[in-house]
Amino acid sequence: MEKKLFLEKGFVKWTNLIDSEEINSISNVYQTLLNDKTKTQHLRSDLSGLGKKGKEKITQIMCPSSIHKSLLKSLTYKSALQKAKYLLGDDMELDFDMLINKSPNTATETPLHQDAAYWISMPDKRAVSCWIAIDKAEEKNGCMWFIPRVNETILPHQPNVEGGALYCDFSKEKAECVPLESGDCTFHDGYTLHFSKGNLTKRNRRALILNFRPKKMIELERSLGIDHTGVRKVRNK
Template identity: 45%
Template structure:
């Protein structure tokens, strides 16, 4: 029997999963997240400005901080409850062969106000014969319209992939869409909650115009055979020797 969440994911291309981090666990995740943001846990070349298509504001380190592979940079993350819970959700939504492909942090600091452009994740990826994929977007802070909750376009996963173009800095991509598009849906959530979306679901988020933080942790899953094929084609989402060097350096300090 298909669960309500799985049915909504299949029909809409996204679904609210519910709580995946308990209130007691939140501070543990926030502490690791903040140590990565502050540089206490080194991230090397895995850190970038996802909002570099917009001029950087005075006093802001990045418009939108993105750190790829936090679980490789700080392996204890994998032993905390979220990875097991997210894997269970992913297997419910796309199949029992789902495995973690990569993870990332996306942080919007107070008053940065930079939107993440509309896009479909699959437009970044190499072509796969099996396109099943799910991203589980986890809120470490309460999210709403003003600090950058996620927006999804209902049913967009059932349409052809839209043409994408590079953002003005040439580092990321975007496509034509807006909050006025039919099916565009904001998804505010409480800290510890998560939403899941497919690789072809249109999504975006506004900038953070509030005094508070908007910390998000995203875990991405696809079939194990497709991960193997990706790696054979050289697509590892930034997991390379530099990550291992940073990880080993971090371990040596401990």
């Protein structure tokens, strides 16, 4: 059922990917990384592009498991990989992980985009991102919105502001809001248009995102020096 939906629409919601004990364990590691600006400095940026001047609005920390290697062995990573294999095939492996936190009272949206615009063009285009809600995610704190699959082309993208997230222009009329309880997740493919609104609440909105693609494509990326820690830019037109 989930696979059919994912293949048809380009995204699917998955409830209870992880239980409350596992959420607590991931949440502790997450908070440690969020608070530690020294250790995360080389992997950390503000998706809003405005962070250099003041408080971070949308904190992105790439490859948190390169700092906290225990994450790789966690139930969360194992369970997400198992689902990614079910959705796209047994050759799926973890390509990269990231944390995205929307700080409290930051009416800053993550603009509409397709993830594949950030990636190099690869012969095998299968890829899936698992977006895991560490905190309950709803419209008012910036849950994900997805536009059901249109086609598999990449629209023209550009940064919304200097150093900020990429965005593209497309009608949001058909976008579906996907609220999640803590421990739920969504899976979306690289072409699926998505965005999230700002966080208007008093608490963080923390998401852990794991990206999976075929082992051979990860090897290709690494041979070209791509490990997803480089600058944010359009790589695929």
